Amino acid sequence: MKETLLSLLCLLAFIVLDLPDPARAQPNTTGNTCDVNQTAYPCQTYAFYRAAAPDRLDLASIGDLFEVSRLMIAEPSNISFPNASLVPNQPLFVPLTCSCNPPPANNTYNITSISYANISYTIESGDTFYDVSTRRFENLTTFQSVEAVNPTLVPTNLTIGVDAIFPIFCKCPDANTSSIRPNYLVSYVLQPSDNISTVASLFNVSSQSITDLNGNNPQPFDTIFVPVSQLPNVTQPTTFPAPPSQKTERKGVIIGLSIGVGVLGILLILLIGLWFCCGYRVSEKKDYEGDKEEIRKDKWQQGKGEAEVSLMADVSDCLDKYRVFKMEELREATEGFSPRYLIQGSVYRGVVDGEVFAIKKMTWNASEELKILQKVNHGNLVRLEGFCIDPEDANCYLIYEFVENGSLHSWLHENKGEKLNWKMRLRIGIDVANGLQYIHEHTRPQVVHKDIKSSNILLDSSMRAKIANFGLAKSGCNAITMHIVGTQGYIAPEYLSDGVVSTRMDVFSFGVVLLELISGKEAIDEDGRVMWASAVEKFEGVREDQKLRKVRDWVDKTLVADTISAESVVSVLNVAIGCLNKDPSKRPSMVDIVYALSKSDDVFCDTSEDGLSPQPLSAR
Template sequence: MLLADVSETLDKYKIYEIDELRKATDGFDERKVIQGSVYKGCIEGKFYAIKKMKWNAYEELKILQKVNHGNLVRLEGFSIDPEDATCYLVYEFIENGSLHSWLHENKGKLNWKTRLRISTDIANGLQYIHEHTRPQVVHKDIKSSNILLDAKMRAKIANFGLARSGCNAITMHIVGTQGYIAPEYLTDGIVSPKMDVFSFGVILLELLSGREAIDEEGKVLWASAHEIWDCTDEAEKVKKLMEWIDKFLVKESCSVVALTNIMNVAVACVNKDPSKRPSMVDVVYALCKSDDLFYDISGNEFSTSPITARAKPPDFLDLASIGDIFNPDDNLSSIASLFGVTRQSIVDVNGDNPKIFDTVFVPVSKLVKLNQPIQPPGAPNNQTNSGSNQTIVVNSKSDHKGAAVGLGVGMGVSILLLVLVSGVSIYREVDYRKKSKERDFEVINRQENVGNEKMILKQLEQNLLLADVSDTLDKYKIYEIDELRKATDGFDEKSVIYGSVYKGCIDGKFYAIKKMEWNAYEELKILQKVNHGNLVRLEGFSIDPEDATCYLVYEFIENGSLHFWLHKNKRKLNWKARLKISIDIANGLQYFHEHTRPQVVHKDIKSSNILLDANMRAKIANFGLARSGCNAITMHIVGTQGYIAPEYLTDGIASPKMDVFSFGVVLLELLSGREAIDVEGKVLWASAHETWDYIDETEKVKKLMEWIDKFLQTESCSVEALTNMMDVAVACVNKDHSKRPSMVDVVYVLCKSDDPFYDMSGTEFSTSSITSR
């Protein structure tokens, strides 16, 4: 396999030397085999699963670089043996092995709670690849041996070797594992997400029964499940189920209702007719409604989640997500050791007395080599700047072409990275914590002169090399600035959607073109790592060579913002639409809080940043303030009045819980039809607490009915459904961030609404087309 085939993965994954992998696995010793052609290897004290590919790895690599979810096994890198062109994929090592081993080989049995959680994890992973990746992904080999369990017994889907992008194809090449293969695939070669649903149903049956997918006599498990569940007498059906399930579960205190609920889901999934199987969206919602649910949001008290550890960045450009990197009491050689850089790579660094223009050299990308210090003309030699808020940028000089310079600005505040490549100057900030204070600072920029040079760099050549965003070049289209000018009639005011976002038409298709008012690096960096149907999709970008202005080109969302529909549009949203919108937003937030690496905090969730597509499905927009990493403290408070969490406003604490607070405000808008802040300056969340802080339940409901949107009072939605959503909203806007729910909690509770738009009470589901939603 040629490296050219996988060039689009070079920036995202580490490329290992083949000798590294040989050493890690003792020369691919048989004793290192985990299963099949997967080896356990140790590199720099950390274990990995190293998979020797038996065929071209291009398809698997292509799919893996597009997905990012906590319930999928993460690819770390790859290697190609130059002798025989064999490709090796290096995955994270999952400690507790396969689900198959735990169900059928391990003496230690899984309890009911663990089995339920595993089933939900798998369902979430499948829902993600079916519903929220573009194009849609079909795994094609879902089975218990391809479900791995981590140290916390959370499930991750592995082995995308047979997976394919796109769906509803027909193939003559039937591959898979007996007992898990969907009938329509086996007989007609039909490839669709519903074949994964079938295989998932078999795993549910394994979890319930403890039996293999196919027994020694060759009988498949799903057939025996139908025999049990096709009984018309309910009492007889339950009796047969209790005889059939894993005897270990019989000893547990799990309810019959919970067991029958999962059996209902499983049998529906293994329906012979693919059109009658549920989608994974249906399945996730049904599993959430289990009587033995392990999330509880009945009140406003929630357990506090610990602050997660920060991950080591792969290179200098990712220092924004790491703390305790700068130690003024020691030499800065420890920084280089993080990246495998020799002591000789560090030039002119004095840790005992750091100066504002000390220079640290570490690898930035494969495009440049950091090798040349620079001091701006006219700049002082010994200026210190402890704790101040300023950023200094110097102009590019022709004699510095080919050099990249790291310039430390301000002790304990930030590091400014200046990259000078082929006459191009691009800068970004890299946050770090001063070790003596357990705080993160985000620099508030103000224009500054260094000698006679101007603040913002303008000296750009026509053949612009975007060193800072090189990892996005393969994933997104780069538009010519003239294309965007033509699309927007020269950025005419009549083309403005809102703010600095223009509507433009390119090749007969509409796009939303956003003119960036500051460095686009952070937004680009985050957007290239996320892929979810409830987030607005970035299509490409452009940079104006005249003034270095960056333009981001997004998909165009037809129905505008939620704010418009709630507060300006005469056409009102009905209850079903509001509930669906709330769950869409919650799913999007859950995705980048729980399933992206590193975690993403949006920091500006509000109804005007929620867009509604042609089907009135919600998508989260505007990641301009978003940051990777969490639980930081910033001195730079940004956001929208009425949506800002109290702890962020007063103490600068940036965490996922600030998004939860803002989401709670959006829920209150959906319920009340009121603005987040009224004309008198009173915030909506405060009035919600006044309404909901009654002890008397009757009075509470009475107040709620007076407070909610009058349009909803004319609908047939139940009081229970309204109070359920109000419970969630008030919990989200709790002043104490530790008592707010996580978005995982929120998604599960919203799914349990009395007015759900998915019904899975029986094994029959409404017929829907095989195509994705």
Template sequence: MKREQLYFFTFLFIFHCFHYQVQAQQIFPTSTCSTNETNNPCQTYVFYRAIAPELLNLANISDLFSVSRLMISKPSNLSTTTSPLLPNQPLLIPITCSCNSNHNFSYSNLTYIIKPADTFYQVSTHTYQNLTTYQAVEAVNPTLIPTLLQIGQNVVFPIFCKCPNKTQVLNQVNYLISYVFQPNDNLSSIGEFFGSNVKSLIDVNGEKIQPFDVIYIPVSRIPQFAQPFVTPLSPSSQREERKEVIIGLSVGLGVSCFLLILLISIIGVWYYRELLKRKENINEEKGNKHQLKRMKSSIEEENLMADVSDCLDKYKVYGIHEVKEATAGFSPNCLIQGSVYKGYIGEELYAIKKMKWNAYEQLKILQKVNHGNLVRLEGFSIDPEDGNCYLVYEYVENGSLYSWLNKERLNMKKLDWKTRLRIAIDVANGLQYIHEHTRPKVVHKDIKTSNILLDGNMRAKIANFGLAKSGCNAITMHIVGTQGYIAPEYLADGIVTTKMDVFSFGVVLLELITGKEAINEEGKVLWLNVDKVLEGGEEMKQLKLKQWMDEVLIDENCSLEGVMNVMAVAIACLQKDPSRRPSMVDIVYTLCKSDDLHFDFSEDGLSVTPISAR
């Protein structure tokens, strides 16, 4: 290569590196974040305007931001979740904001499904109204090619946000609302609109604010918008309106005089008839009140049904009278456990779960899953009078795994090792399905023995998706779950991934091996120091394992090697570092290799043998 060519390519390389560095600096706004901020992560809000034609209802907007309609209507001061919105009607939408260490900037990850003609630029500027930039979208989706997007593809859009620092919290700043600065805006009008002030806005955002920049508005409480906004009439329109009012009043006065004369002439007849009908009218009034009550219930039911309109095609909607009749008015005699009742609808026995109206997210998840190791939802019912929702599930005859391991039932047979291993594989198969075969992935978040039900053939089914999360790699401030099963990273940082289900599954394996509960009466968790069980020589391992094992299994004289292999899987699942835990695919593969699986595996005659024996 000639020297001139070498110089030329060297110059191009340096220019490219410099250009990339400048471009990278422009991807995210200039303000940075720190992971040790007071409220990191935090719950905050973005200001959004309803836009025609596709985003003039809460249903589409709530899907866009992955929140429920109620979560938007309440802070936005809307009286209903079903009424259509006006163009540019202001909304406050809740998001979870966190500081990303890779980009040193705070944003909320929202998953968007690509539609025809979508581009990163179009979705960023129009759909998300400049709350992010297409450069930021490219940065957080490095594996996607912007010019080769596929319809139906999931793309993460980082919505810019900010959490209050320690000083701001001390100054009663509870939220920093993300707002896109418009060309006709000024800081005074923005401050007045949100109940803030110019100095606070400058302290947070600086003075160099350009149109379409995302700025952060410090507030101590959520501002209350007057909904809806009414556009004032022009002077000419006001004059026309006054003229029409005068004409209307004149006509109305003339008609009123005529009617008054007519009324006086027939008042005697009317009074006489009223006396005769008084008794009849009292009864009619009672009927009207009853009808009004029915109409009110009908409207409330209509609003509730609108929330689950996407699910109506898949599930049967039962009448509330059917549910009440099936459970004898929710009699204690029909109670299974907690708020779950059993009852016959027609000739079929069902499990009916009574809950307050918060089942929308659960129904959205359940309509996407269909697997033999998940309890099947048959339908639901809504009671508009008390706002309750009733989920109607298939009835699983043999109750929960918890009751079998803890001998809650009288005359209950003891679970042998092969049955326990088969239960473990059933649960693993169910988790593998929701982790690998649903889009987006589903995290159950509450895997435990009381949420694992056993049918008439002692096959396991995962139940209760009340805490399930569609999509993972999210961060939440609202920690929920059952003590003894909660993964350390979720408890400490609120990180939601499929690996938290893997951790909980490891605890279930320990319960199958030991017959003990996940947490004892003293509050000590079962998985503590479990990693030391398989340390030492072979004899030492077997001795330690026997000290852990359920006496039922020792009396059965089952294969110690098979139990040891399952214990190894449990220890792998219970690694404190989630990246070191195996996937459910690996777990299913490992458990199915067990020599203890040389038996007829299902009622359909599927024979499962160890891979080594094939």
């Protein structure tokens, strides 16, 4: 009796005081240390997550929790129907953007830089850091880490509606991770029933590779990292919970038949009468059921219309400026979004009314991108022609002008038969600079693109450049964010380390693009080294005569036979090095950059459309 009473008192203490429950205890840790100068960060990785009742049995709720779309979870998790219900413990791979984050200003935990994915969570009634980290995020973080990265919040007095950062533990692979560098280090929470061998079997990797990375003695509910070259093809349930049982209805039918058989011999005449009566009622019932089906269809159509109206409300300001395409037009233009119409990523080529468009399928709310795009109109920005909202799955489609010659990245790094000459490269650099100058200087508030890179620069039929993809753009600058996004090799250091959003981060990325135009090298090499760091080390602070000698060895080999002067290349290189200054305040503005690039004599030589057409290397 005393033991039972003691157990009840302990249980009551756990509930009332929210004491740590040993069954779901967490390691006392604030995360994994990292070096903010590591070139491996940031990276795209995944967390292994399990669906859970009652409120995380669909991809929409889990996607909202991790700030990703349903499709971003469905595809790596081998789920064919993103709208389908999930079953408890169904395995999922949730994508994360992993960053190396410096310690907060108020560093009461005395921590160094730690690696995690920044997930913003809005505090609800009854929430505690411990409860949300263990239950909702399933121990992918710890309450100690949550407290460390939210120094301004009082854990014992959380305000409902306030946003808190929940740092989901993650790690980026580097050259020292293993003898063969994996593509991902998947975050996995060790369960009480797990051991290293079972986890290795789940991911189709060796036990030794996990041990090398995590040590020999991980404890239950520790987050470990599993090195994989590709995600395992997890087996998902083929059936979902069946609809409510109809046993009661069938039971009534059986009883009715039994009574009928029982009285058949006695009341044959009455039965015949009842048969006619029932026949009439069945006929009447069919008519009634038919009416109900029509009503149901009408209500479905009405609901479908209401959903479309709700979605259109988010983009109502754009209705008078852009064409609203019909979903049927887009399906017909792409043959049901066939892979053979795919350009890149989620962008398709399609012909509507005889005109070619680029159709971008969005799996998140596109209203912010639309709000920015309707403010800009410049020849060096890809023009938005219209949009379409599909109420069936709440996807939005942005329809852009079709830019014929593809991305600058493909011309510099993929096309083997044809290359860009120096005059064309210089002209492209000026075009991009003009586009950035427009969004930085001529929009109010200023627009920061946040993802300038060679694959987001498109070339038209005259090989003139246009900036594309405003999916990450932000209206307004000089802000601080904890959610770091972008492409490795192009990200400005102050944004990566402190989350500072400003037009100068676009200037830095543009400097990397200039280096690509000069050298023909990728922004990041196969070993994960960023090009801009080696360029700054090689050329910053070097005398002009030394630059002239060094640049000949560094310039793109396809330009060697081109009629260009080393002085012209060095002048562009100087602009690029200025853009890459680690102090944002010392970087030039886009106005200064346009002026500096336009001073080159090569810009005014042979820049007719004929002169800008690419020529095969064999013709030089």
